Amino acid sequence: MKTLEQLYLQHRGKVSDKWSLYIPEYDRLLAPYRDRSINLLEIGIQNGGSLEIWSEFFRNANKLIGCDINPDCARLSYQDPKTAVVVGDANADETERAIVGYAERFDIVIDDGSHTSGDIVKSFLRYFPKLDDGGIFIAEDLHCSYWQEFDGGLYHPYSSITFFKLLADVINHEHWGVKKRAEELLRGFYDEYRCRLSDGTTLESIHSVEFVDSLCIVRKLPATRNVLGRRFVAGDDEAVVSGHLVLKSQGSAQITPQQDTNAWSTLERSPAEAWQQQQAELVELHIRVGSLEGDVAERTRHASDLQQDVIQYERRVSDLQHEANQSKDQILTLKRDVSSFKRQVAGLQDDIARRDAGLAKAQQDIDALLHSTSWRVTAPVRWPIAKLVRIRHIVSVAMRAVRTNGGFKPAMHKALELYRKEGVSGLLGRLHPRTEGSPESARRNNYDEWIQRYDCIDDEQRVAIRQRVAAMTDKPLISVVMPTYNPKPEWLTEAIESVRNQLYPNWELCIADDVSTDPAIRPLLEQFAREDSRIKVVFREQNGHISAASNSALELAVGEWVALLDHDDLLPEHALYCVANTIVANPSVRLIYSDEDKIGASGRRHDPYFKCEWNTDLFYSQNFFCHLGVYHKPLLDTVGGFRIGVEGAQDYDLVLRCIEHIGVDAIHHIPRVLYHWRVHAESTAGGTDAKPYAALAGERALNEHFARQGVAGSVEWIERGYCAHYSLPATLPLVSLIIPTRNGLNLMRQCIDSIVGKTTYSNYEIIVVDNGSDDPEALRYFSSLGQDARIRVLRDDRPFNYSALNNSAVSQARGELVGLINNDIEVISPDWLSEMVGLVLQPGVGAVGAKLLYPDDTLQHGGVVLGIGGVAGHANKLAPQPCYGYFGRTGLISSYSAVTAACLVVRKSVYLEVGGLNEQDLTIAFNDVDFCLRIREAGYRNVWTPYAELYHHESATRGFEDNPQKQARFRSEVMYMQRCWGDLLFKDPAYSPNLTLDYEDFSLAWPPRVEPLA
Template sequence: MSNLLRIRRLAAVVARSVRASGGFKSAIHKASGLYRKEGFSGLRNRLRQRRDLSAETAKRNSYDEWVQRYDCIDDEQRVAIRQRLAAMPDKPLISVVMPTYNPKPEWLTEAIESVRNQLYPNWELCIADDVSTDPAIRPLLEQFAREDSRIKVVFREQNGHISAASNSALELAVGEWVALLDHDDLLPEHALYCVANAIIANPSARLIYSDEDKIDASGRRHDPYFKCDWNTDLFYSQNFFCHLGVYHKPLLDTVEGFRIGVEGSQDYDLVLRCIEHVGVDAVHHIPRVLYHWRVHAESTAGGADAKPYAALAGERALNEHFARQGVAGSVEWIGRGYYAHYSLPAPLPLVSLIIPTRNGLNLMRQCIDSIVGKTTYSNYEIIVVDNGSDDPEALRYFESLGQDARIRVLRDDRPFNYSALNNAAVSQARGELIGLINNDIEVISPDWLSEMVGIVLQPGVGAVGAKLLYPDDTLQHGGVVLGIGGVAGHANKLAPQPCYGYFGRTSLISSYSAVTAACLLVRKSVYLEVDGLNEQDLTIAFNDVDFCMRIREAGYRNVWTPFAELYHHESATRGFEDNPQKQARFRSEVMYMQRRWGDLLFKDPAYSPNLTLDHEDFSLAWPPRVEPLV
């Protein structure tokens, strides 16, 4: 067998197993490169390692086992919950609102029974049937209403679709709080107990949502969505709120319930209008699976394509929200979620791109050529911070940069201190916006800077980070998750492209607690407000994480976008922690971060306590870091 044929066969396996970017042709290229470096035995070993890693990852993500260990209620817990309920001084009445239209009778029965089986007793179930044509539905609902006085049913005289039916059910509700339940989905028995606890513990809350999973026809739970706390930018990208969604009834009265014309995304539109009234600080997240979303052909649990009209309704709801809020921009459905485009002002604000370097001729030439040659955003300056370069060719190149009026070179001969170099350059920057750029960055998407500027100018935004790829097209930076490795790690690092990430987060705009300063944009006023990078305690590592956390501490949110895409030839600048001095410095910076931020490093609001801090792939936490149920 020829070498080429053997490579092609192995490449086919590589393409299937790691979904190499660019498909089979890219897999051939990668397999050939490995063959040249390591031979066929090395190529087989790499493939075996990939398979072993995939198997290990699958084991870590065994949701069946996770549920058995951490999400099943036993008799002892039931007794403890009932004892706590008996001692609860105030049990808010929760109205469960359920519109129905031709559900399978057995699924409708299971949905209703899941409410009747709640450990929390103070509920009512408000059902509005939207003129179901199945003759089995009306007598079934009437029977339930006769058997349980807490179940109220209204039969509409004219079919009006889900918004109208939901409003009819809402008219029956007398509870202080309203929970939404679809006619074929299920609530676990402790769902309303957890909701009542959250209501009592968070008196300022007006909107509450939980985690969710899916359930198939055989009753098997799968595909859990362990959500982050409220995340404005992610919510503009997807409706993560919906299940289990709980609303303060007076707020629903204020916004006049569900809106006609956005059917399919009526709950998305409802939350958008609610937060316009009460603000995002009134939203509370319960990090537990309190909703089982049934998967079938007509359900959006089976994929957005099941109800394409719902995606278009969500697009309309978001655009009308932007218009009401005075946001200059538009939102479009992109198949895996929504993409918020923010308009740029006129005139364009000046962006100062700061690039520290020592020598690094080839990297710098590549970096600056890609910025100057590809960037469509026109109003920027580049500040090269020359940190003691002594390579004659590099020095000649830096001198030549002065021929471009947009580029300045600042000489700074102090010992390498990344934080200090950037802080000093910011003091001389003319721009309203500051871009921190590593010298090993290379532009991919021409609109990268326009994308980041549009986001950073939005009210409440602090730092904005970009999607960075390694030269082999695997993901280097998709946002920073706190707590991984004791301080922080990069979300989905090394994932092959295309990478959509956990519930699409690597393909959608989203807030994170931190983003990397390898490519970071921030308003100069915010940079100065938080005193820039920490040049005393964090000279090299974690200065960007600390910087972003101080930005959050000051009341801003940090945003990551996949629509600004660049290569990052990581560690070409400063190398690895490969000698005792560097390792000691790194340890001291880890210790500083842990002293400065303490438990906040392990309670990342942009990440779920049900997900791991041992890996960067959003796999399950064993055990989860949630408070005990009782």
Template sequence: MRIRHLTGVVGRAVRASGGFKPMIRKVVSLYRREGFSGLRNGFRQRRDLSQESAKRNDYDEWIERYDCIDDEQRAAIQKRIAVMPDRPLISVVMPTYNPKPEWLKEAIESIRNQLYPNWELCIADDLSTDPAIRPLLEQMSSEDSRIKVIFREQNGHISAASNSALQLATGDWVALLDHDDLLPEHALYCVANAIVANPSARLIYSDEDKMDAAGRRHDPYFKCDWNRDLFYSQNFFSHLGVYHKALLDTVGGFRIGIEGSQDYDLVLRCIEHIDDDAIHHIPRVLYHWRVHAESTAGGADAKPYAALAGERALNEHFARRGVAASVEWITRGYHAHYSLPATLPLVSLIIPTRNALKLMRQCIDSIVGKTTYSNYEIIVVDNGSDDPEALRYFESLGEDARIRVLRDDSPFNYSALNNSAVAQARGELVALINNDIEVISPDWLSEMVSLALQPGVGAVGAKLYYPNDTLQHGGVVLGIAGVAGHANKHAQRPAYGYFGRTCLIGSYSAVTAACLVIRKSIYQEVGGLNEKDLTIAFNDIDFCLRIREAGYRNVWTPYAELYHHESATRGDEINPQRRVQFLTEIAYMQQRWGEVLSRDPAYSPNLTLDYEDFSLAWPPRVEALGRDVASS
């Protein structure tokens, strides 16, 4: 919708203006002086200047500013450690096999240099053939009693070696470290702090980056909070992964035969025994993954067997859970295909419109002509059309038994139009469809329905492209432009996005109602779209947040691809009444969801809220190390 563009124009200055209320005053003042065009151009200029000055993807500079701790922070951390009521013992498990001796030594020293002292390092050497390894391990073990080493008598590969190291562990918590990677000095402090602050946690993970041969850090992965659907697409849990030892004992440690994806398999088996709220994310880079030819940090192609092992681990996980699904590796991650029931449920596709003959014909023809899912009905909601050709077309649609046209001459209220149609829908599921949507992938509805039928899933969104093949919708991120924005908007098709987020199934806090599928029972349970306060904009965001509030998760899939001919029926300007309405609806969203909008669990506080491209936040919305002491 054209009104959506105003979000980007108005909202980017929220933080720069000192908050929402000061921003609104500035917006209204600028609008009164210069109108919408001046409003838009003024904030575009500010945005462009910001792009030039921030160097917003310069990770070296970001590290220097926000990820280097000084002596004052070290002192604060040590003070916090000293007063911890219970300092958990963290067992760091490290299997080794023929690592470069200098890298192995650096990995061990990164543990010895931890600010948090209550650790033990449990190393199992898997019969390394390099004669330098055993003396090095023996020497380092003799220098620090917290370092335990076992030398296996036969080579058993990484799972067997990891289990041997686990046998040495006496801590209540286990952290995994590869023999050539590094932990920053504050890593185990952050883990211990999280354990103390979150007593119900059973699994903990952090952000990570990569490190080249020269020791330069790059390619940071700033992760979202626990996201089950994204985890089924990629193993973002590792690294740094930390496990409650009792949970590892319950699942029996590492499984032989899943080498290459043994960590993935371990977490999959762990989550079968705990609730999602027992999984805690630390939004800090606590793991440096060394990149070299044999490392999976260099990509799945470095270890193709790892991708196949992950595929097997996922398929067996679904089988154990009784979920009818099959998983395949798709280069950048995994695609979980959820099976549809033998009898397909009826889906009611609801399309509001006023006139728009060309768009409506294109939309309906693409649905009828390309959609492979067979059991659907189309409900066209005619909101006061007066174009004779459009009216004749709508009348002709009645020749198809799957299509109904409902006439509604009330003033335009997007929420009310959809709510009224849903009440008359016959389907077990409903799909909200804009009249400017055009089907690309024939399996779009099958994909969305298969996800919407999964337990715990609320709304399901699709991958929408502009006609020029740039991304329009890849999920919604809260807080962008003051309310919400589209993830990786304008990325060129196929639009893989930040760490594959726009080519993998994952949960988002919200998805757009331009193409949304949901069970009718859930739609009605949460009260449908808000037709009182949100008649034009943000009704889908509010709807999805109420779905999430009710305990469901909203899922986005890249395998349902459609074009969204957004703004095709509107001019460059919107009428003054709608401008005022838009500002009113921003105010409602801030009042109703203010705290929620400030921290999106499906997005990282280390990433920007000023742009939609997952670039770095300057500064991040995370307390500086040491300052978190008072709130711990």
């Protein structure tokens, strides 16, 4: 009879995977059962090879049952009729019923399932009662119980190894000496994993617990066999220690002394479990102490405020008298100034007259020159010189296009296709150099003119706003919180006056001065507090930096909402009206943010940041929430206000902690510039170089947020923003990379060689979909690909339908993840797939897109923006590299409404959930946009990453839309998208309504697509 090791060595069937230590141990443990008619249950069979080996080992077995949660195990079949497979979670009732349908009782149960502590404990409690007396339960791979990823740890109170150790105490229950049921020892496991034994007497049938490295063996015998029993005394000579012969004659049983006073025996829970409970109670006590301290501070502050009010009223009377005297002096001074100004105006009028005369003389000289003989003679020379530079540029671009496209004829096809898609402007756009500083771009981004047209309020609008405010039944009180420390007095004055000038009147300004050393600050703040009762000021006794000062200001706030304002920045007069209007219209909102711009020393506004709707992935890359940020006060109370230790990024940290308590639906964006951020040497408005510690503080805040949220990964500062690195799981999921093609030998070889040769992610398969190739060399190449076990070639001769080709391939893909790859893709960054997999495995993520470059290193895909060109366009297309785009977005991980399927990774379950690509209405174009919109509609977000970088030799084998049939098909696909998605195409939440839909460069919209202010 062969040993188990011999059976494993000669096995050639389905794969079985066991540690070498297990084989001789199983031989020893299972030898007594080998010739019996046993029933065996194995939980976790993977490829099913162990069942074939058990069939050889137990020749007389009655039933060998394997159970696995993997649905692919349903395909396993066995020649031995006594072998059966059940697919499902072994700890689910329906799966247990299916198992019991084959055998109600077992002699051997082997748990080789998920190895998580919870599953192991639940499997034991569910199936140990089904063992016959003399049966054995074996748990494998208990080394996992020391790992966090499997619900474990060396001292984890609820790890599987801790559970089996406790069973040793259960076996010795009769010796405890306290009135406690054995089952009480396992109560913590019952609560932790929400399970329990169906039969309370089962624990009495545990005969022994044996441990071998990574194995635990629990034997079952009748309860009567599991007690210490009576004492056996042999012999007659008792010369050394007497008393044993008396026991022999009495047949006395073992007697356990009472342990009711033993503190270690009367504990309700184990020390590890008790420690957890004490930690929770300690946190609760800290919270209560903090609350009581807050009450004491509030009462002390109130008493101080009352005393301060008395002092301020007395000062106010004195100041008013002084101001009256000053006013008389000022009137006399102003009269003298008026006389002086009149004299200056007269002088300026004389200067203007002299300038006009000079201009007239200059114009006469120019006219004389233009009509001179020399000017007319040199005209033929000047014209060619002026045009030469432009001609050289056009020729250079054209020749590069000929080389890139493989000759003159393909280049002309490409030009005609471009003309059909984008018209003359698109064609000229390729011939003209595109730079952000070009005159055309500068005209489109003339923010001064844009402000005059769309962001200035006239008296009629002011009246309308005041009428709307008066009609509000609920006017929320907005507390504007302002910490101050040595601001320029004139800037501080402007900041405070910008609040006082608000069209919405129901506000309070809460100022905390952090011990400013400038002697002008305190009297200035005191003066404002005297003039306006809505302005509250507290002067801190000790400098604590911005977080502590902000908390001091926050303590003054009694409003339901809090807006943050720096001591040198400005609010436009309609800012708080827009905020109040949003609060009233959206009762469930808890966080509000707006667009912003910067303001220089001269008062000129510039550099507007027109933001998108809430974008989690972009927020992890940059704090776009910052200005103007408005918070629900109860939410701030819940998170404890500003946190000490993250100064410079205290507002970033505050929002991170707030979003941990609310859903994204409670965050609202106002698409208007409601904040003017002052630019000066000490402000981060000009860049993080002014406060380098702010970047590091933001990095810390993000990493601690990830830790609190259980996100496996880390965040680092990368100069233009933050980069989130998401950890890959210990077992890498299989990715099926699907590449449709027709012929295209050179492109396919380049694509596959770059994937195989450069990709660092190891667990992938490549599925080449051959769509009717007829090139002999290409066919020979496809045949050779089969030599690599990771590559399959599927022949699909249907007429070209990109959607159908991919849908068919996905149905045959083995991977948990699917990658849609064009055949003209070439890998640049080796970790491209690791980056995309790390992102797509994050909760809530649907599709992930990559950064794609043209061969000339200009940007091809930086995310898809809806509405451009009527359907969609690529963000910052053709931007030269390196280019970080609008506010760094092209260099940061960000959510978009859609990403291109030229390189897209998605979970297969999500792909199937939304129905895959639309192969009926969108056979060629826009199928990826439609697919992504359906993913978003299903509740997921689509993410683009710049850290997965590849070349895209765009649609090189598909051909051009150069015949009436193709053009008609393209028009029908455009009409389908517009009919199906309607207004959504022009309200992209990942883009701003203040930015253009005519270009792909994030330039200004003329006019913006926002609702009228009043």
